[in-house]
Each structure stands twice: as structure tokens, then as C-alpha cells.
Amino acid sequence: MAEAKSSTPSVPLSIHRFAFFLSCCVVLLLMAGALVTSNDAGLAVPDWPLSYGSLMPPMVGGIFYEHGHRMIATGVGILTIVLAILLARSEPRRWVRNLGWTALGLVIAQGVLGGLTVKFLLPPPISTAHATLAQLFFVTIVSITLFTSQWWQSDLQQLEDAGSPRLRALAAWTTVSIFCQLILGAAFRHAAFGILPHLIGAVVVFALVIFTGRTVRKRFGTVRDLRKWGILLQSFLGIQILLGLAAYWAVVQAIHAAQPTSVYVTLTVAHVLGGALTLMASVVLTLSCFRLIRRDATVSVAAGTPDSRAEGFRA
Secondary structure, X not given: OOOEEOOOOOOOHHHHHHHHHHHHHHHHHHHHHHHHHHOOOOOOOOOOOOEOOEXXXXXXXXXXXXXXXXXXXXXXXXXXXXXHHHHHHHXXXXXXXXXXXXXXXXXXXXXXXXXXXXXXXXXXXXXXXXXXXXXXXXHHHHHHHXXXXXXXXXXXXXXXXXXXXXXXXXXXXXXXXXXXHHHHHHHHHOOOOOOHHHHHHHHHHHXXXXXXXXXXXXHHOOOHHHHHHHHHHHHHHHHHHHXXXXXXXXXXXXXXXXXXXXXXXXXXXXXXXXXXXXXXXHHHHXXXXXXXXXXXXXXXXXXXXXXXXXXXXXX
């Protein structure tokens, strides 16, 4: 069983809520970045860090998407600074404080990469790195949200897992595979190479997610905090596969279009966000496994284990 016992959180609940709000803002930033790419607006503003030499250029055409993306990114950067300072002042766990500074370093690096994509006219390696780092920053903020939750800081009884492979390792490898798949998808989207590596990655991710979800149901089906994230992971993957097929169809249909079509923009942006949410679900599942399951175990959880009622990602 994995019921949370009452305990006083080591960090104020307000910081957890602020981190959750920042996570939502990062989703908005990911959408804004995807809109820039899908609308071919990456070079609509040819200078950086200013936009046509000003802080607020005319918001018309592609400028709306590119400068809008920069404005949202600036806001997220400011919020990340605030989060890092709040953690430094109130968080007693050193590793969480360090993770806050890591998030700040990632958002600064992301801003620099964004500037380089403009300065060097959208080179595929830098554009791919820019898209990949955005996903890494997102799950870093999500992780901070989880670590500052009341659930994570509660006195949770540890579970045992005698199965093979261990769920902790399986979930971790699933997360790694999804992240690698997002890199392949970003590389295809930014014309670094063709779609074949991305398709192969999709098969690997599909197999691992199905296996991981089945393992969660079979060994820890009564543990709410593992079961719900296993279900979400598989649900997001199913939606993502459908979006991927639809997005590729839209790409083929829009090849000879003079301008990106609304269908193409909608489906490709949704596919990018679907990848982010799939990665998020896998990361939270993995971290929850490491929080709830002992590293070394001899007996697996019985089918009749009482349901865990702890609140997870959002306290």
C-alpha cells in the first residue's frame, strides 16, 4: 500500500502552486514556439534580441507569431527567476534548490539558442536543439511541481516489486525513449533528416509504453498514484499516434500550398503538444515509481492492496 500519512510539508504550498502555474505557462510557450515553426515565421523578425530594432514591432503577419513567442518566452523566463529565488529562500532540500537553478540555466540557454536560430538563419542542428531543450525545460518545471507537492513530502509507505524487469527501470527507459523520439521528431520537423528515424522511434516508444502500462496494471493496479499516470501515459500516446498520422497527412497535403494551411498548422502544433504531454506523463510516472517503490524488493504487491488515496501532481 502507498497511503500518504499526514506530515508538515517542508516547503510552502504556495511555491508548489506557483510551479504548477509556471508549468502551464510553459505549455503555452511550447504552443507559441510550434506556431512559429508551423507558420514558417522563424525569420519573420530578422534581428535579435530586439524585433526590428524595437521592443514592440507591428504585430502583423509572421511577426505576430515570432515576436509573440519572444514575449511569452520573456514572461516564462521572469517566472523561472522568481521560482528559483523562492526555492532558494524557502526550500530546505538542497537538491530541489539546485533543480530550480538548473531550470533557470535551461531557460537562459533556451533563449540563447532561440537567438542563434535567427542569427544563423534557422540551421537544422540549432533549431532541433532549441526544440529539444524546450521539452527538457518543461519536464524540469513539472518535476519541481511534483517535488514541492504535499504528496511527495508526505510519509509514504514503500511498495515492493519483485517482478522483472523492475517497474522503476522500465518506466525510466520508457521516458528516455520518449525523449529521444521527441528529438527525432524535432529533427524531422526542422529538416535535419527524413521521417524514417522518427517512425522507427515511434514503434519503440509504442512497445515500451504498452509494456510499462501493462506492468503497472498487473503489479500495482490498486495503487492509485501509479495507476492514474499509467493510464494517462497510454492515453496520451494513443492520441499522439493519431495526431502523428493526421499531421503527416497534413504535411503531404500542404507541400504545394503557397501558405501553411490552417489544418496543417492546427495538426502539427497539436502533435508537438501531444509529445510534450506524453513525455510529462512518463516523467511523472517514473518519478512516482522512484518515490513509492523500494530499490530492492523481494515480494510484489498483492492484488488486494488497498487503494492509495494520495494526491499526486497537484496538491
